[in-house]
Each structure stands twice: as structure tokens, then as C-alpha cells.
Amino acid sequence: xxxxxxxxxIISLIAVLCGVLVSCGPKYDVAxxxxxxxxxxxxxxxxxxxxxxxxxxxxxxxxxxGYDLLRWQDxxxxxxxxxxxxxxxxxxxxTAVWTSKLVYELASDGESxxxxxxxxxxxxxxxxxxxxxxxxxxxxxxxxxxxxxxxRSVKSISIPDSVTQIGGGAFNGCVSLTSITxxxxxxxxxxxxxxxxxxxxxxxxxxxxxxxxxxxxxxxxLTTVIISDAATFIPDWAIGNCNxxxxxxxxxxxxxxxxxxxxDCRALVNITLPAKCNEVKQFAFYGDINAKIVVExxxxxxxxxxxxNTRLESVTLLSMSSIPTSAFTGTDLRExxxxxxxxxxxxxxxxxxxxxxxxxxxxDSVTLSQVSFAQCPLLTADGIxxxxxxxxxxxxxxxxxxxxxxxxx
Numbered sequence: 001x002x003x004x005x006x007x008x009x010i011i012s013l014i015a016v017l018c019g020v021l022v023s024c025g026p027k028y029d030v031a032x033x034x035x036x037x038x039x040x041x042x043x044x045x046x047x048x049x050x051x052x053x054x055x056x057x058x059x060x061x062x063x064x065x066g067y068d069l070l071r072w073q074d075x076x077x078x079x080x081x082x083x084x085x086x087x088x089x090x091x092x093x094x095t096a097v098w099t100s101k102l103v104y105e106l107a108s109d110g111e112s113x114x115x116x117x118x119x120x121x122x123x124x125x126x127x128x129x130x131x132x133x134x135x136x137x138x139x140x141x142x143x144x145x146x147x148x149x150x151x152r153s154v155k156s157i158s159i160p161d162s163v164t165q166i167g168g169g170a171f172n173g174c175v176s177l178t179s180i181t182x183x184x185x186x187x188x189x190x191x192x193x194x195x196x197x198x199x200x201x202x203x204x205x206x207x208x209x210x211x212x213x214x215x216x217x218x219x220x221x222l223t224t225v226i227i228s229d230a231a232t233f234i235p236d237w238a239i240g241n242c243n244x245x246x247x248x249x250x251x252x253x254x255x256x257x258x259x260x261x262x263x264d265c266r267a268l269v270n271i272t273l274p275a276k277c278n279e280v281k282q283f284a285f286y287g288d289i290n291a292k293i294v295v296e297x298x299x300x301x302x303x304x305x306x307x308x309n310t311r312l313e314s315v316t317l318l319s320m321s322s323i324p325t326s327a328f329t330g331t332d333l334r335e336x337x338x339x340x341x342x343x344x345x346x347x348x349x350x351x352x353x354x355x356x357x358x359x360x361x362x363x364d365s366v367t368l369s370q371v372s373f374a375q376c377p378l379l380t381a382d383g384i385x386x387x388x389x390x391x392x393x394x395x396x397x398x399x400x401x402x403x404x405x406x407x408x409x
Contacts (some may be wrong), residue, residue, distance in 0.1 A: 056085050070125055230253070
């Protein structure tokens with residue numbers, strides 16, 4: 001028995017040794033090309049690794065002046081993170097991929113910084129571009145004109161709430177951009193109007209009544225715009241006439257939506273007006289035919305055509321003397337409560353609201369203008385108290401406020 005035990009131990013050691021040898025397999029050359037960078041004075045590293053073993057890239061982090069190590073890439077185009085472990089299955093060369101760094105310039109007063117771009121915009125290869133809110137202990141308050149012009153690879157841009165001014169064309173040529181987060185929807189945190197100072201200005205283009213997607217220079221890849229809680233208003237012409245943005249997220253402190261802010265954004269499908277928003281100016285959402293607009297609060301000031309031809313389903317109105325011309329024409333409203341202070345419902349205010357079935361009038365009487373409820377086929381006399389309705393003198397015949405509806409007067 002005593003002789004058997006040493007034999008078994010020897011056999012076991014041989015088996016383990018054989019297993020190790022088998023698991024190690026052949027060795028392969030692994031080359032790390034630092035691609036302009038250095039690590040401990042070397043421009044690259046050559047390793048020899050057994051098949052099935054790993055190379056821990058976190059141990060190899062070269063540096064390069066003006067650049068950050070973004071990732072590694074092999075000759076077949078496969079990419080690896082800077083902290084990945086790469087399983088070796090054959091000879092392989094991994095090349096460092098660099099991205100340029102953001103550049104911050106101290107303001108003349110020495111109290112803040114402006115981000116002026118990157119060390120080489122054409123070499124900014126990261127998907128995300130995030131501006132710091134603070135640099136060297138001081139706030140970053142501005143983005144320079146054309147700061148990130150030509151950053152073709154960037155897909156997401158985030159500007160912090162500390163920034164109060166963004167120069168013209170700051171993002172011109174960011175042709176891969178899909179989303180942008182901003183502390184305001186224009187060139188400054190304080191300007192509320194100006195046809196050419198909305199988002200198109202930031203991309204080197206122009207807004208305005210006759211602007212279109214060909215001259216606002218915003219990239220067609222851009223689908224999402226996020227305005228942070230730092231903003232208190234959306235300026236006139238903020239994103240008007242942009243036919244590819246699908247989602248807009250508004251910060252909770254927005255109180256006002258400017259004239260034609262989102263006019264004719266036909267791709268827009270989702271937007272919520274926060275509870276503090278009580279003003280929507282004229283043509284703000286006019287023609288956003290696919291936009292499902294959610295109004296969390298109540299509207300006290302309303303402009304003509306404000307929500308016209310949108311998918312708005314519900315809205316609460318506060319004290320106002322009149323409901324403007326075509327304010328809700330062509331919407332998906334099912335019911336509307338008319339505040340007691342309203343004395344006049346404007347021309348076509350609810351025209352072509354094909355889903356409208358009920359109108360609740362809280363005051364003693366309200367005067368209806370021409371075609372105010374025309375082409376509302378589901379609205380019948382059971383859905384509105386006609387004893388509180390006064391028809392204006394010019395609202396007769398084809399201009400009747402109920403022409404084409406289920407109400408007979």
C-alpha cells in the first residue's frame with residue numbers, strides 16, 4: 001500500500017503537467033503599436049503569449065501630447081477598450097487610436113474659461129463630446145464660434161449649465177450628430193427673440209420664416225434635442241423648419257415657448273411642456289403634424305395657430321379674454337373647457353378638430369367667430385350648451401361657427 005501512494009502522486013503530477021502543457025498550446029507574437037504615443041520611453045511593445053492567454057490592456061496606457069487614448073484596434077478592424085483583456089488566438093497587432101483633447105482658454109478677466117475647440121477637430125474620434133462645467137477651478141461659461149467645426153465623428157454633444165453663450169457655427173460640420181444637450185435653445189441664455197439666433201445659428205445656418213432644412217445647416221442625423229433645467233424659455237425660431245428632429249426634451253423650468261419655436265418640425269413625435277410652462281406664442285408648433293404634445297400644466301397666454309395641425313389631445317386653459325385665431329385647428333382634442341373669463345373664440349380656433357365631442361363653457365356667454373368649430377363632425381348639440389353661445393354677425397352661411405359639424409343652429 002505504501003508503495004502505491006508515491007506512484008499515484010507521480011502519476012497525478014504527470015497528468016497535471018501534461019494538462020498545463022496542453023492548455024498553454026503554441027506561443028504567438030503580440031505587437032502593441034502606440035501610434036505616436038509613448039510608454040516608458042518606448043513607441044511600442046512586443047509580447048509573446050500562449051494561445052488562450054489574455055493581454056491585459058489596462059497595463060499598457062501610452063500617452064501622447066494633446067490627445068487621449070480612445071481605444072485599440074487590430075488589423076481586421078476589431079476594436080478593444082483601453083481596459084479590455086484580449087484573448088490570444090493567433091498573431092495580432094493592436095494599434096492605439098487617439099482622440100484630440102478639448103481646449104479651454106482663460107477669459108480676459110481671469111474669472112472664467114471659454115472652450116475653443118479641440119487640439120485637432122478632424123482627429124476628435126470619440127462618439128461623445130462633453131464640455132466640462134469647470135476647468136482649473138473656474139467656471140466654463142462660453143463656447144467659441146466654430147469651436148467644434150468639423151468634428152465629423154461625434155454623435156452626442158453635451159454643454160453644461162454653466163455656459164451662457166455659444167458662438168455661431170460652434171457645431172458646424174458635426175455631420176454624425178444624433179443628440180445634443182444644451183442649457184438654452186439658442187446663442188445665449190437671455191435672448192428671447194431673433195430669427196437667426198436659434199439652434200440653426202449654432203450650426204452656421206439661419207432660421208426665420210423662409211428658412212428650410214437646406215440652409216439651417218443642422219445635420220440630418222440629429223434626432224434628439226435636450227434643453228436642461230437651466231433654461232427658462234424657448235426663444236423664437238429655436239428649431240423651426242427642421243424636418244428630422246423626432247424628440248425634444250424640455251427642462252422643468254421652461255415657462256414660455258417662443259414664436260415659431262418648433263414651427264413645421266414635421267418629424268417631431270414627442271414633446272412635453274413642463275408644469276411651469278404657461279405661455280405658447282403664435283405658430284409655436286404650427287404644422288408639426290406628427291407631434292404628440294403633452295401639456296403638464298395650464299396655459300394662460302396663447303398665440304394664434306399655437307398648436308395648429310398637431311396631435312395635441314388635451315390642454316387646460318387659464319384666465320384669458322379670448323382664444324386666438326386657429327389656436328387649436330386640426331388637433332386631436334376630445335374635450336375643451338372654456339374659462340369663464342373668455343369672451344370670444346377666434347376664427348377657426350377649433351376648426352377641423354375631428355375628435356372633439358365636448359365643449360364646456362364656464363362663463364355666462366361666449367361669442368363665436370367664423371368657423372370656430374367648423375368641420376368638427378363629432379360635436380353635437382349634446383356636447384355644447386348652446387344657451388351660452390352668441391354668434392358673431394359675420395359668422396353666417398359657409399362661415400358659420402358650426403359649419404360641417406353635428407351642431408344645428
